[in-house]
Amino acid sequence: MTGLTTRRITAAALIVLTAATAVLTAADVHSPLRLFLTVAFATLAPGWAAVAYLRITPLSLAWITTVAVGLSLAILIAQIMVLARWWHPVDALLALCGLTFIALLPHLVRRDERPDTSDGVSAW
DSSP states (O other): OOHHHHHHHHHHHHHHHHHHHHHHHHTTOOSHHHHHHHHHHHHHHHHHHHHGGGOOSSHHHHHHHHHHHHHHHHHHHHHHHHHTTOOOHHHHHHHHHHHHHHHHHHHHHOOOOOOOOTTSOOOO
16 A cells, blocks of 8 residues: 555545544533544544654654644643633534544545655656
């Protein structure tokens, strides 16, 4: 599987995760599924939407960076809400879902993939 195909599959899966999280949150569904999806969303989706542009290798480093960016963004949003005395986590989560959804869409159609040079030979 090529890097482009892997990125598109990952983006599609994270779009589904983002949409499911937004729907369950907006519908005010209280279940373990919502908790699981929300934690998975906050941990993976926003971070991957940004980190995927960086083309970090190895893949394990890219994923740990994704988790770090996602959790950092969640903490930053919470801090801003506390400082602004505007504690509305449901609204903030729905806004983050919307922005993440929009940020993930270009990964489905992006074509500017550089050739794989993992063998040490430049294709340029």
